Amino acid sequence: MKALVLSGGSGTRLRPFTHTSPKQLVPVANKPVLFYVLEAIADAGIKEVGIVVGATAGEIRAAVGDGSGFGLDVTYLPQEAPLGLAHAVLIARDFLGDDDFVMYLGDNFIIDGITPLVEQFARERPDAQILLTRVPDPTAFGVAELDAAGRIVGVEEKPARPRSDLALVGVYLFTPAVHEAVAAIEPSARGELEITHAIQWLIEKKRDVRPTTISGYWKDTGNVADMLEVNRSVLESIEPYTGGTVDADSELIGRVRLEPGAQVRDSRIVGPAIIGAGTVISGSYVGPYTSIADNCRIEDSEIEFSIVLCDSHLDGVRRVRGSLIGRNVAVTPAVRIPASNRLILGDHSKVQISS
Known part of the structure; x- marks a missing residue:
């Protein structure tokens, strides 16, 4: 056949x-x-x-x-x-x-x-x-x-x-x-x-x-x-494996596969999840059902139920869920625009503005 x-x-x-x-x-x-x-x-x-x-x-x-x-x-x-x-x-x-x-x-x-x-x-x-x-x-x-x-x-x-x-x-x-x-x-x-x-x-x-x-x-x-x-x-069927390094301030919970060369610093990973070779997770939370490919950086961010392809970078992002992120992608917070209010008020007005 x-x-x-x-x-x-x-x-x-x-x-x-x-x-x-x-x-x-x-x-x-x-x-x-x-x-x-x-x-x-x-x-x-x-x-x-x-x-x-x-x-x-x-x-x-x-x-x-x-x-x-x-x-x-x-x-x-x-x-x-x-x-x-x-x-x-x-x-x-x-x-x-x-x-x-x-x-x-x-x-x-x-x-x-x-x-x-x-x-x-x-x-x-x-x-x-x-x-x-x-x-x-x-x-x-x-x-x-x-x-x-x-x-x-x-x-x-x-x-x-x-x-x-x-x-x-x-x-x-x-x-x-x-x-x-x-x-x-x-x-x-x-x-x-x-x-x-x-x-x-x-x-x-x-x-x-x-x-x-x-x-x-x-x-x-x-x-x-x-x-x-x-x-x-x-991911439901993966076996736990730690081929990379996990520092003392980090925690791996459940079935987490950490490929060789991956690093986890000051972070929490809840499985099932897989972290690719050469990827660095720093100051972040990686939740269940997440696959992060090789040579990515997840810094000061939260992500779960998502797929991240190789060479991508999340920095300072809260929270990413149900996402498919391609190769060599950078996800960062938007520039914060100062809030302002434009008022045209008649005499004797009373206005409440939330801070």
Whole structure:
């Protein structure tokens, strides 16, 4: 079995971060989301991976390399434009050959990995296996409809009136049967070859398409709120580690990971939290569910439930929460403007002014 990882999207919902970096490389718990995807693929025993790349191909290549750091053999597959998930399968035809494959969206996160799903698929080999999870707003996803027996009846892309609350998770498993489906469908109204259309084609041709509803943790890390939630979830499982230095006036509470070279001075850190290598925390409070990357400075500040990327500096800031702060950012207090009052008062006026 091979893997096809999609990393060509523009990440418009994560701007301005994705103006300068691919969304798949925005980190949670100080590690890019794409790395979690590649580790899950390697854990499932898959070695050959094709990464579909677009305008940010250079950054993806620089981060992942040849894949050997993950125990993988990576091939890069350029996609001229984000023309749909099924289009990605189409351009990967030569790489995939006649092998079964798992298609994994590079900005999706499944905390328990995909090993059991891959093992089940390898044993039973349906033509396609799709992962589903219940969501509060199905209109933003591909949606599956099941019958009373749990068999899949149909799938629809971002329907205005969803027939269920079961959204397709960004992991799909296929045999080579999907290539016939991808070749048979036409672009959608938005000009893309939709993978839901290919799956629907398989269903209509009476092919074996099986749904698996997952109850574990899944997120599409396409916006800031979801990035912070994934960060929270990953930090829940970190183990305490003190590779840096903590002075006598500081306190680490709970699961705090302090990477080598990090320094904590006259500060309080409440976990779960991770502090990157070379980062200095001074006279500050770092609260739960916070990831601070390498070579940052947090001075006389308070921050919690946030992600701070490398080389950034917070100085004299109260209080930062629920934030995603990019690379090489400086956050400082605003210049205080002296308060004044302009009065035009008639005779015999009485005015009270708060100090």
